[in-house]
Amino acid sequence: MLRRGRALAVGLLAAVSLLVAGCGSGGTVSTGSNSSAGTPVRGGTLTILGQSDIFNLDTVSAYYTVSTLLERLFTRQLFSYADTASFAGQLKLVPDVATEIPTAANGGITDGGKTLTVHLKQGVDWNTSPARQVTAADFVREFKMLCNPVSPVGAPGYFLSTIVGMQDYCNGFAKVPANVSAISAYVDGHSLPGVVATSDLTLTFHLIQPAADFLNILAMGFCSARPVEYMKYLPDSAQFRQNTLSDGPYEITSYTADKGFTLQRNPAWKQSTDTLRHNYVSKVVITEGLTADSVQQQLEAGTGDMEWDVAPPTQDIPSLLSTHDSNLVIGPSGPAYVDLGTYLAMNQYAGPMKNKLVREAVEYAVNKNAIVQILGGPQITETTNQLILPGNVGYAKGFNPFPDNNGAGDPAKAKSLLTQAGQSGVAVKLLYSTTQPMPRVAQSLQSSLQAAGFKVTLVPATQADFYGKYLEDPTTSKQDTWDIAPPGWVPDWFGNNGRSTVQPLLTDPAPGSNDFGGYNSSAVNALIAKALAAPSTAAASTYWAQADETGVEDAAVVPINVQKWPIYHSSQVKGCIFFANALNCDPTNVWLSGG
Numbered sequence: 009m010l011r012r013g014r015a016l017a018v019g020l021l022a023a024v025s026l027l028v029a030g031c032g033s034g035g036t037v038s039t040g041s042n043s044s045a046g047t048p049v050r051g052g053t054l055t056i057l058g059q060s061d062i063f064n065l066d067t068v069s070a071y072y073t074v075s076t077l078l079e080r081l082f083t084r085q086l087f088s089y090a091d092t093a094s095f096a097g098q099l100k101l102v103p104d105v106a107t108e109i110p111t112a113a114n115g116g117i118t119d120g121g122k123t124l125t126v127h128l129k130q131g132v133d134w135n136t137s138p139a140r141q142v143t144a145a146d147f148v149r150e151f152k153m154l155c156n157p158v159s160p161v162g163a164p165g166y167f168l169s170t171i172v173g174m175q176d177y178c179n180g181f182a183k184v185p186a187n188v189s190a191i192s193a194y195v196d197g198h199s200l201p202g203v204v205a206t207s208d209l210t211l212t213f214h215l216i217q218p219a220a221d222f223l224n225i226l227a228m229g230f231c232s233a234r235p236v237e238y239m240k241y242l243p244d245s246a247q248f249r250q251n252t253l254s255d256g257p258y259e260i261t262s263y264t265a266d267k268g269f270t271l272q273r274n275p276a277w278k279q280s281t282d283t284l285r286h287n288y289v290s291k292v293v294i295t296e297g298l299t300a301d302s303v304q305q306q307l308e309a310g311t312g313d314m315e316w317d318v319a320p321p322t323q324d325i326p327s328l329l330s331t332h333d334s335n336l337v338i339g340p341s342g343p344a345y346v347d348l349g350t351y352l353a354m355n356q357y358a359g360p361m362k363n364k365l366v367r368e369a370v371e372y373a374v375n376k377n378a379i380v381q382i383l384g385g386p387q388i389t390e391t392t393n394q395l396i397l398p399g400n401v402g403y404a405k406g407f408n409p410f411p412d413n414n415g416a417g418d419p420a421k422a423k424s425l426l427t428q429a430g431q432s433g434v435a436v437k438l439l440y441s442t443t444q445p446m447p448r449v450a451q452s453l454q455s456s457l458q459a460a461g462f463k464v465t466l467v468p469a470t471q472a473d474f475y476g477k478y479l480e481d482p483t484t485s486k487q488d489t490w491d492i493a494p495p496g497w498v499p500d501w502f503g504n505n506g507r508s509t510v511q512p513l514l515t516d517p518a519p520g521s522n523d524f525g526g527y528n529s530s531a532v533n534a535l536i537a538k539a540l541a542a543p544s545t546a547a548a549s550t551y552w553a554q555a556d557e558t559g560v561e562d563a564a565v566v567p568i569n570v571q572k573w574p575i576y577h578s579s580q581v582k583g584c585i586f587f588a589n590a591l592n593c594d595p596t597n598v599w600l601s602g603g
Contacts, residue, residue, distance in 0.1 A: 052600035054289040057303040058316025061266045066244035067232040071162030074317045077590045082254040083232040091594040095340035099503040121218030121543045128209040131281045135254045139276040142233045144205035150234035151203040152195045157186045159244035166225045172202035172214040192239045218543045224501045257287035269294040285596035313578045320576045339586025344399045348497040349571035353524040358488040365429035367563035371410040373422035373460030378452045388572040391415040401504040402552025409561045422460035435463040439490035441474040479524040504545045506552035514559045527564040
């Protein structure tokens with residue numbers, strides 16, 4: 009299970025890693041969908057299998073890939089993404105509950121980009137008795153609950169840095185007792201000037217400054233509509249989880265912690281109001297508590313249909329590839345990638361990486377090609393020299409400030425820089441997660457660094473400690489307990505996503521921050537500020553590229569590779585297109601061959 013907009017959970021990264029074995033045996037990587045899906049069939053039960061329970065069910069705080077999968081079934085947002093066959097098509101924002109995408113031309117964007125007016129569709133209803141229209145006030149309520157003191161939003165910066173009055177509102181909310189009456193009283197008694205319901209079906213946002221990516225933020229699950237009934241429960245409490253409402257094609261009819269969910273068609277949902285989802289299957293059953301191996305066995309046997317929080321076991325992928333199993337899908341389609349598979353964080357709080365020349369030596373030393381082979385081979389992963397993924401806003405094709413023999417590394421140049429820095433034979437501590445395949449990645453890094461003149465000591469850690477004890481704790485970093493570490497990254501959205509990639513990885517070092525090495529540059533900060541304030545995507549692109557390039561030229565991090573993603577489904581599942589927003593099939597758009 010991996011969180012969006014944060015370091016990759018290496019347990020799922022491992023599922024990608026042994027694709028190289030299949031590629032080496034002559035297998036062909038498939039992408040896209042069931043080409044012979046045919047005409048959709050209605051009916052049947054879609055069975056989704058996995059290991060773990062949801063971390064957060066409340067849309068305010070839900071921030072994991074499986075959260076996106078579940079939210080697609082029972083929630084709706086103002087804007088979203090279509091489940092199209094092409095990755096380029098999936099990057100395009102489309103209206104969901106909103107009637108249209110606001111633009112300057114249609115009057116939805118005014119005041120130089122600082123005011124957005126969104127009109128809501130008539131006929132989008134809650135599954136209350138009787139059914140009730142989803143209103144602008146329901147969206148305002150969600151935004152006012154983002155910084156509740158019980159289960160707040162996982163990415164507060166997206167909202168604090170964009171919405172007028174959000175910081176002051178949240179400062180006040182932080183002082184409120186964590187009980188239902190106090191929370192309800194605060195929400196009812198305090199306005200949020202940046203989010204206003206100007207009519208039942210009109211929502212107005214006032215921004216601190218223009219933000220070309222604000223519509224992408226509004227497409228996140230954090231920005232779902234929130235019914236007034238939820239104010240009767242503590243956010244994401246056990247009581248809340250038993251009383252969810254739905255405005256999507258399915259409703260949650262049962263939930264048992266650590267066991268799973270059952271969802272059935274929502275009788276209040278109307279296809280005429282939803283161009284993005286369908287409700288082909290009658291029921292969706294999510295079963296938890298299984299292993300990745302048992303999930304794979306059931307999917308192949310047809311007793312299960314889709315994965316929940318697991319990916320195909322690494323040992324199974326070679327045979328799936330060599331037999332051209334059509335139920336294995338590697339996404340996205342075309343030359344696109346969905347995650348920064350591995351990069352090197354370098355500890356600049358303490359130790360040798362405080363010296364820029366030493367960091368530059370690391371840039372030249374790493375044999376990226378060797379890691380590409382460990383993590384999947386060139387059919388599904390490739391080397392990179394920047395943080396922004398190919399195809400996204402700000403990506404600069406051909407950028408490479410540290411020429412390294414086309415990814416093979418330049419140990420002679422690295423040795424020269426260490427000599428120049430007076431650090432020949434410098435000792436460094438390489439922190440890595442013990443979850444496969446990261447021990448193999450660490451050994452490869454150790455080999456290439458030692459060939460370049462470093463003396464490398466490996467520091468193993470469990471996955472939880474890798475992030476929680478070391479990378480996200482500056483106190484530990486300042487004790488020089490690690491010098492180099494290889495995490496991974498998945499952005500919250502694709503396209504104009506520098507706010508979800510460049511900004512978190514290169515700014516605001518602090519406890520819990522994803523700027524693991526403590527890098528802080530006034531030049532990069534200024535470029536990011538310009539990108540965030542850009543009135544258009546085109547203008548933002550220039551600044552995001554410059555910010556990314558400046559950070560890499562400063563040797564803040566070492567980008568290594570970008571990756572695709574494997575999923576598997578049963579043979580009776582049809583219409584499965586790799587849906588990048590959920591890293592899976594879209595459960596609202598698949599059907600079962602047996603009905």
